Amino acid sequence: MTKILSEFFRHSSKDEIGEICYLLQGRVAPLYEATEFGIADKLMIRAIGKALYTDEKDVMSEFKKEGDLGTAAQKIKNQSANRRTKIKNTNQKSKITIREVFNKLKLLAESGGEGSQEKKIQIVSDLITSLDPLSVRYIVRIPLDKLRLGFSDMTILDAFSWMLSGDKSLHGKLEEAYNVRxxxxxxxxxxxxxxxxxxxxxxxxxGAPILASLCARLPNAVEMIKKMGEVDVEPKYDGVRTAIHFKRDHKGIPDSPSGFRDDTHKGWVQAFSRNLENTTAMYPELTRIGKQIRGKEVILDSEAIGYDVKTDRLIPFQETMTRKRKHDVAHVSNAIPLRFFVFDILYKDGKDLMGEPLSKRRGILEATIRKGDVLIISPNIVTTD
Incomplete structure (x- = not known):
């Protein structure tokens, strides 16, 4: 599989290889962008029926036999060879380009509002009509989030390495870059x-989340001191890992589910989970952090934890997790306010800090965050004992 992909990439142009990678991931945007196609089985069945001049009941029947709408659509298109007068390019090689397919899928993801269902059906139907049967199998699966190619992002990085060097020797460098972007x-x-x-x-x-790094485990504190000498000790918080991206200049950036504007303190903020999910909409508290930040741009690593307003004590993890929601956010945020315990700074004012030692990053962090009620710098102890 890796060598097949590497050959595919080797013969791809620099103008199309990006779109190819997104399509291999079943997407039209990076993993951290909340892009959804808004297509369920029922709509896809209508699109298949429309494209292949087939009754929706027959599409559903084939779907039940195969257990996969992509395979069902491929089979129906293959069987339609004797109806070529109605369906163009039935079993011929597709003439549509990768970029054209990508742009149609992107249009599909961007379609919304009144009449969007019919528009989505038409877009998918046009794609199915234009593609050969094997391509149809996968183009049907992509909007349904059921691509099933049998490899991961790490396989793609291996393929990049094979393309460049003929082996996997460059995987480490490629993965380092991918972790950052x-x-x-x-x-x-x-x-x-x-x-x-x-x-x-x-x-x-x-605006581009950084993949969270996991620490190597040691059995006890004695072994930690023995291996590292001087150590930085911080509390272990039982909350939700949250990366905070803040930009002082928000001109031209609208309020949206992917980011908050703070007109009062002239800032724009996004939040991401450790799995790259954009969680900004869950944390309206972050619209108030502009007054706490000294700097034009920062990326902070933190743990979000709920607290009891009456006792000022942190609440259990299970209660904090009730904040992870898409609806009724304002009400729940009033009932369970959050504090963000910041333990690292990864970027500030155009400078990537990840290559700097923790001691230096800590100093930059302390100089960056003012005291306030939303961002709290995690306390620490530096010791050799």
Missing amino acids: PDMAYIARHIKEHGIKGIGHVSAVV
Whole structure:
């Protein structure tokens, strides 16, 4: 599989390799962008029926036999060879380009509002009509989030390495870049044009989450001191890991589910989970952090924890988790307010800080965050004992 992908990438142009990577992930945007196609089985059945001049009941019957709408659509299109007068390109190789497919799928994801269902059906129907049967199988699966290609993002990074060097020796460098900028298309375009040197300048940027790093475990404190000498000790919080991205200048940036504007303190903020999910809408408290930040742009790592207003004590994890919701956020945020215990700063004012030692980052963090009721710097002890 890895070698097949590497050959595919090798023969792809720098203008299309990015779109190819998104399609291989079953998406039209990076994983951290909340993009949804808004297509369920019922709508897809209508689109298949419309494209292949087939009764929806027959599509449903084939779906039940195959257990997969993509395979069902492929089979129906194959069977339609004797109806070529109605269905163009039935069993011929598709002439539509990758970019055209990508743009149609992107249009599908962006379609909303009144009449959007019919528009979505038409977009998918046009794609099914234009593609060969095998391509139809996968183009039906993508909007349903059931691509089933049998490989992960790490396989794609392996394929990049094979494309560049003929083996997996560059996987480590590629993964380091991907951890900082988890956008497969971004990585692909740069290495396609500039080789492995293309990722040399990849650095953190506000609005693109950084994959969380996990610490290596040691059995006890004695072993930690023995291995590291001086250690930085901080409390272990039982909350929700939250990366906070803040930008002072918010001109031209609208309020949206993916980001909050703070007109009072002239800032724009986003929040991401450790799984790259954009969780901004869950945390209206973050609209107040502008007054606490010294700087134009920052990326902070924190733990969000609910607290009891009456006792000023932190609440159990189960109660904090009730804040993870899409609806009735304002009411619940009043009932269970949050504090964000910040324990690291990864980026500030155009400088990527991840290569700096923790002691230096800690000093920058303390100089960046003012005292307030939303952002709290996690207390720490530096010791050799």
